[in-house]
Amino acid sequence: MMNTSDIVALREDDGEFSELKTIIKRKIGFNCEQYKQAHLKRRLAVRLRATQSKSYKEYAELLSKNLAEEKQLKETLTVNVTELFRNPETYEAVRATVLPELIKSRGENRNLKIWSAGCSNGEEPYSIAIMLAEYLGMSAKRYNISIMGTDIDEDSLNKAGLGIFHQKQLEKISKERLARFFNKKDDNYQVTDEIRRLVTIKNHDLISGPKLSGFDIIFCRNVTIYFEQKLQEKLYFDFYNALKDGGYFVMGKTETLVGPSCKLFKHVDLKERIYQKKEN
Ligand SMILES: C[S@@+](CC[C@H](N)C(=O)[O-])C[C@H]1O[C@@H](n2cnc3c(N)ncnc32)[C@H](O)[C@@H]1O
Numbered sequence: 001m002m003n004t005s006d007i008v009a010l011r012e013d014d015g016e017f018s019e020l021k022t023i024i025k026r027k028i029g030f031n032c033e034q035y036k037q038a039h040l041k042r043r044l045a046v047r048l049r050a051t052q053s054k055s056y057k058e059y060a061e062l063l064s065k066n067l068a069e070e071k072q073l074k075e076t077l078t079v080n081v082t083e084l085f086r087n088p089e090t091y092e093a094v095r096a097t098v099l100p101e102l103i104k105s106r107g108e109n110r111n112l113k114i115w116s117a118g119c120s121n122g123e124e125p126y127s128i129a130i131m132l133a134e135y136l137g138m139s140a141k142r143y144n145i146s147i148m149g150t151d152i153d154e155d156s157l158n159k160a161g162l163g164i165f166h167q168k169q170l171e172k173i174s175k176e177r178l179a180r181f182f183n184k185k186d187d188n189y190q191v192t193d194e195i196r197r198l199v200t201i202k203n204h205d206l207i208s209g210p211k212l213s214g215f216d217i218i219f220c221r222n223v224t225i226y227f228e229q230k231l232q233e234k235l236y237f238d239f240y241n242a243l244k245d246g247g248y249f250v251m252g253k254t255e256t257l258v259g260p261s262c263k264l265f266k267h268v269d270l271k272e273r274i275y276q277k278k279e280n
Contacts (some may be wrong), residue, residue: 012041016056018042023060030152031207034231035077046076071155078153079226081204082120084165084173085127087253093272094217098248099135102216105246110143115215115242117206118223119149122160122199123169126191128219129198130181148212150204160201163191187271206235213242221252221273229258236261243277250274 020033021040028266032040044059051069053059063069085091106112112132116125132147133140153156166188170178182189190196204212206223218239222233236257239249249265251257251273257265265275 011055011229013056017041018059020056020060020063023063023072023085024077027063028070029205029208030074030077031205034207034228035226036228040077043077043079047073052104053172074153075155078156080120080153080156082123082222084123084169086123087272088172090250090253090274091127091131092222092273093269093274094248094250095131095135098217098274099132102246102248106216112143112145113215114147115143115212115220116147116149117204117218117220117239119151119156119160119201120153121156122149123165124197124219124221125149125160125201126163126195129191129195130177132198133181133195134229143196145243147199148205149201150209151201152203152205154203157201157203161230163196163199164188165190176221204237207226207231211238211241214244215242215247216244217250219249219250221250223252224255225252231271233259233261236264240264240277245277245279247277248274249277 024030024032040270044056047053047069048056049057050072051059051062053062063073102112113127114125114132116128118146119125127171128147129145132145136143151160164185165182170189172187173182180187180194182194185194204210206220220235220239224235227235237260240261243249248268253273255273264278266278268274268276
């Protein structure tokens with residue numbers, strides 16, 4: 001527990017803030033300018049408090065010579081909160097509305113390519129894989145399914161690659177799902193090989209990474225809320241270009257299309273933030 005006497009008064013200075021952002025970009029490759037500045041300051045304040053730094057300058061000096069702090073800062077800046085089947089009603093809507101249409105429209109083409117952008121520890125791509133395995137049942141074998149989970153946080157990516165979850169993270173998972181898609185490993189559970197095989201985890205920065213393409217569905221949920229509006233607009237254009245014709249885009253429940261990107265998609269389920277690429 002922290003006493004009030006432990007809280008160091010922060011001296012905020014715009015010049016020092018700018019300099020710190022440059023150092024952060026150089027050291028850990030995190031594009032500070034593109035994130036909402038209030039969010040950035042709140043996250044930085046966590047590390048300044050933890051290191052008892054009184055100013056951005058003092059923290060910048062510490063960061064420049066402390067490798068462990070680089071790692072801590074990156075973890076603090078990337079908010080990794082997630083869960084398996086987060087907002088189950090959204091998955092239900094995708095299963096009931098998107099999958100039947102998508103499968104029907106693809107006909108004999110049995111390639112399904114899905115992107116979970118900002119996948120954190122893997123809960124989202126594995127939930128998508130489980131949803132597809134359940135939906136397709138025995139015919140899943142006849143499909144070439146690829147679910148790509150991407151993120152910039154190395155720790156998250158390592159966890160995502162393993163697909164191991166603690167019992168506590170599985171409390172909301174039904175007994176049937178647990179038995180069918182997870183193997184017990186000591187106190188933890190690992191997703192079965194059948195599910196892991198469908199998922200590839202990669203490091204990819206949505207801001208500066210290469211443009212991707214050819215997806216049937218893109219999930220980008222609870223990632224862009226931290227981005228400045230101009231960047232949100234740009235990313236929604238990127239997602240539009242990354243989708244195949246008639247592909248679907250699923251956002252987080254507190255996120256909305258902004259600016260000109262509103263015209264690129266039609267609503268499939270407004271409440272669950274499911275959109276479809278408009279024909280051009
Ligand atoms: C709150 S989690 C969302 C996880 C999952 N999509 C969900 O809705 O549960 C946000 C994730 O976005 C990632 N992220 C932040 N900036 C990113 C960027 N520029 N490129 C890729 N991922 C990013 C963070 O590392 C974090 O894991």
